[in-house]
Every structure is written in structure tokens, then in C-alpha cells.
Amino acid sequence: MPNPTHIQGVSIASLADEFGTPLYIYDGEKITAQVKTLQAAFAAVPLKIKYATKALSNINILKVIRKAGAGVDAVSIEEVRLCMMAGYTPSEIMYTPSGVSFDEIQEAVGMGIMINLDSLPLMEQFGQTYGGSIPACIRINPHIMAGGNIKISTGHSESKFGISIEQLPLILEAVAKYKLQIVGLHIHTGSDILDAEVFLRGGNVLFEAAMQFSNLKFLDFGGGFKVAYKPNDVSTDVIEVGRKVGEAFQEFCKKYGRQLELWLEPGKFLVSEAGYLLVKANVVKQSPTAAFVGVDTGLNHLIRPMMYDAYHSLYNLSNPEGKKVKYNVVGYICETDTIASHRELDEVKIGDLLVIKNAGAYGYSMASNYNSRLRPPEVLIWDGKPQLIRKREDFEDLIRNQQILEF
Incomplete structure (x- = not known):
């Protein structure tokens, strides 16, 4: 090109x-086109895109992404506020914190934002405070090494993010103890993921864990699609990923007995180029x-x-x-x-x-x-x-x- x-x-x-x-210069048409590309790639499933706000959080960029039909994932209470200033309603925002104070969690809940619970201590605090009155998601660490750089690989066993899949019994124990209303499960393995196989490996972890939860509404596969940086560089074939992951997801939904939504959290894919x-x-x-x-x-x-x-x-x-x-x-x-x-x-x-x-x-x-x-x-x-x-x-x-x- x-x-x-x-x-x-x-x-x-x-x-x-x-x-x-x-x-800094941004091409609004390109951002819109990238959203549409993902929507087309996953057209066979009920898809919700949750843009990773941290990639580029200017309020006007958030407005462009909302106009294109995507929701948002926020990682701080400040990002939540920016998203709401851009016109997002609380139901369009997922809040995925990492090691924040519980005061921030409570502030987000007070705003009507869904929380993505990423640690067992947070599950305990959340359960003690809200019981089953507030729907929530759980972030699982699938123990999958993926991505182009260890600094942006987030799903391996040494990563700080999420609750280890090996601790699933403890997760289920906390859910039962506090009657938590878990409506979604989430993973994010890293960035610069090239092919569908990594998403499918993560998906298999999600599918197996999901059978332990009876009231799910969605499974969140995270983001990590690779974009081209160099001349003749390769990028994620999102059409192939959409087809393979979509087929596996629909097969899981049949086993689960109910149609769920598939969520994605692209950041770089939407705005980098x-x-x-x-x-x-x-x-x-x-x-x-x-x-x-x-x-x-x-x-x-x-x-x-x-x-x-x-x-x-x-x-x-x-x-x-x-x-x-x-x-x-x-x-x-x-x-x-x-x-x-x-x-x-x-x-x-x-x-x-x-x-x-x-x-x-x-x-x-x-x-x-x-x-x-x-x-x-x-x-x-x-x-x-x-x-x-x-x-x-x-x-x-x-x-x-x-x-x-x-x-």
C-alpha cells in the first residue's frame, strides 16, 4: 500500500x-470500517463489540466508535466517565479493573456499570457487599501463552490478570456462598494474536467452565487481533477467526441449551491503522x-x-x-x-x-x-x-x- x-x-x-x-491525526472512516469488518466477520453469531478504551480514549474517538455500533470496555473509573461523556449508557459499558480499590468498584456499581471480577478477594468483597443483587462477570486466566510480546501477553500462568482456571472450584464456592449473579465469563490472552487456534483454545477453556454456570448471558473472548506494522506484514484473518470461533460458539450454545452473546474487546484493531x-x-x-x-x-x-x-x-x-x-x-x-x-x-x-x-x-x-x-x-x-x-x-x-x- x-x-x-x-x-x-x-x-x-x-x-x-x-x-x-x-x-496526532486520526482517520474516522478507517475506524468505522474496522468496526464493520468485525461485525461482518462474526455475523453468524449474536455479537457485541466492547472497544478497549485504553487504546485511545479521546471522547470524540469514543463517539465515532459508538456511532459505528460498538460498546466499550473500561479499565478505570475515569475511563468509565469518559465513555459516559461520549454518550454511552451504563448497559453499554463493561468495567474490567485490575487491583483497584473497592471504593472504585462501588462507584462503578452506583453508576450502573457491570463489573468484571478479576480476583477471588474481589469476589469475596463483592459478594459480602451485594450478594446476588448485582449482575457481574468473571475474568478467568486460561493459562495460555499468546501474543507477540511477553509484556502484552495477559493469559499465561504468571500473569496478574484474572482468576486462574485451576481455581475454578474456589470460584464456584464463592458464587454459591454469596449467591452471586454471574451473567458472563471473560478471558483475554494477549495482543498480536494471528490465528483462530488461539481464540479456539481460549474458547474451549470458556466453554468448559461455562457449563458450571446456569444463568450466563454472554462469553467474552477478549481482543488481541494483530494488525500489520511492516511492509508485507501479516495480520489476523478476522474472517477466518469469525467463521471458526463462531461455529465453535454456536456448537457450545447448543450444548448449553440456550443462545448466548459473543463479546469481543478489540482495541488496537479498531484504531491503530x-x-x-x-x-x-x-x-x-x-x-x-x-x-x-x-x-x-x-x-x-x-x-x-x-x-x-x-x-x-x-x-x-x-x-x-x-x-x-x-x-x-x-x-x-x-x-x-x-x-x-x-x-x-x-x-x-x-x-x-x-x-x-x-x-x-x-x-x-x-x-x-x-x-x-x-x-x-x-x-x-x-x-x-x-x-x-x-x-x-x-x-x-x-x-x-x-x-x-x-x-
Whole structure:
């Protein structure tokens, strides 16, 4: 696929003129198309999509996803509030906490949000407080190693997430003790899952456990669909996953004796490819062993390359036909701050605009003010028009909550 110079007819270079750099840009049409792709892939089953809000939580992006027909999964009470500000009703939100205080659980229950119980102590507290009066879901750790990176693999035996499937007897004991109203079971094995077999392995764990619960309404398979990062990279065949998982799910429902809903929690799949980080080359320098391009962003805006060794394609928007040169593209943070190593680009000059692709997921949502740097603005391309959905921070934003003492 050629590197885009326009998004929905809008010149990317013109966005730098209008909003400056660095700049996050999101293609609303692409997000909508990704939701529709999943809906089509799982058309044979009663599907509910619960977008993983943590991937990109701007209220306007949440509105786009709601308009496309998807619900949300939130992992903090703040995300719950953002989702409600975007127009979601409590019934459209699942809250999947990890190690939060029980006060936060109670606040979410008070708002009418379904809780995904992810530990035995939480089940005890929940049961002691609410008994069977509040419907809930249980997150199970299936002991499956999956995903492209140990840091984003969440379903293995050493993971902090969920209740071990080996503790199913203790789960059932707590359910019986407090007469808990369990309406769903959930697993999430990790990210960058390529094929249907991993989802089917997780599904088999869910199917077997589900036979112990008589009042289920849904089974939640989590997310983890892989998107393409590199040229000729592979991605999850969601049509195949939808067909195979859908068939297995429907066969289970026959055994269970009732039709349930199948839930999915995509994050990266919906927003990653829709996002771009537009940056400018500040410095081009040659050392005896490498050529460097220093840009006006860094791990404070896009931490994935340094945190996960994630690969992000990038290209020179200003010189698309230049001679090819290998560069290390580095950020302006006072740390080792490498965005791309030994990457072949069209020759870069100071002032050139570079576009970093696959920046929609876990880009702005993981951004920080490290080095006292300011976070960039976000722009949504919607109906062929650029809309500013978050302004660029200024110095006043940086010091807003500091209490300055007199010495």
C-alpha cells in the first residue's frame, strides 16, 4: 500500500501548516470500517463489540466508535466517565479493573456499570457487599501463552490478570456462598494474536467452565487481533477467526441449551491503522557509524518502540522520491529514545515532515510530560474535514496543578 499524502482528501502536509507538529491525526472512516469488518466477520453469531478504551480514549474517538455500533470496555473509573461523556449508557459499558480499590468498584456499581471480577478477594468483597443483587462477570486466566510480546501477553500462568482456571472450584464456592449473579465469563490472552487456534483454545477453556454456570448471558473472548506494522506484514484473518470461533460458539450454545452473546474487546484493531503521528526533522547528522534523524517528538508521545520494541513504519512526506538512505530516527528526549533503527527512508533534510504510521493505539493514551515536554494536539478527519479534538498543551497546562511555595 502506498504511503498516503492525503486522508479523506485532506492533505497531510496542510495539517502541519494548520496545527503544527508534532500532531496526532486520526482517520474516522478507517475506524468505522474496522468496526464493520468485525461485525461482518462474526455475523453468524449474536455479537457485541466492547472497544478497549485504553487504546485511545479521546471522547470524540469514543463517539465515532459508538456511532459505528460498538460498546466499550473500561479499565478505570475515569475511563468509565469518559465513555459516559461520549454518550454511552451504563448497559453499554463493561468495567474490567485490575487491583483497584473497592471504593472504585462501588462507584462503578452506583453508576450502573457491570463489573468484571478479576480476583477471588474481589469476589469475596463483592459478594459480602451485594450478594446476588448485582449482575457481574468473571475474568478467568486460561493459562495460555499468546501474543507477540511477553509484556502484552495477559493469559499465561504468571500473569496478574484474572482468576486462574485451576481455581475454578474456589470460584464456584464463592458464587454459591454469596449467591452471586454471574451473567458472563471473560478471558483475554494477549495482543498480536494471528490465528483462530488461539481464540479456539481460549474458547474451549470458556466453554468448559461455562457449563458450571446456569444463568450466563454472554462469553467474552477478549481482543488481541494483530494488525500489520511492516511492509508485507501479516495480520489476523478476522474472517477466518469469525467463521471458526463462531461455529465453535454456536456448537457450545447448543450444548448449553440456550443462545448466548459473543463479546469481543478489540482495541488496537479498531484504531491503530487509523492513526498517524506527524513530526518534523529537527536535526540530520552523520556519525562514523550511523546517520541520525532527530525529530520533534519522542518516547513522551509514542512510547511503544522503547517500551515494547514495537515496529512503526514511517516515511518522508516532504521528499517521497528521494534517494534511499538508512537512518536511525530518534526523539528529542534525554534518554535513549529510538523510534526506528537502520530504517531506509527517502533522503531527509532539516524541516522535512515524517509520518509515523500505526500510531492510533497506545500512542496519545500513553503519552506523558517527561522532560517537561508538552503533549501534542489531536485531529480527527471526519466527513473529509479536519477537526481539532484536543488542543496542544502549553506551559500553563504543565504547571496548572503545581502549588508553588515561597522560600
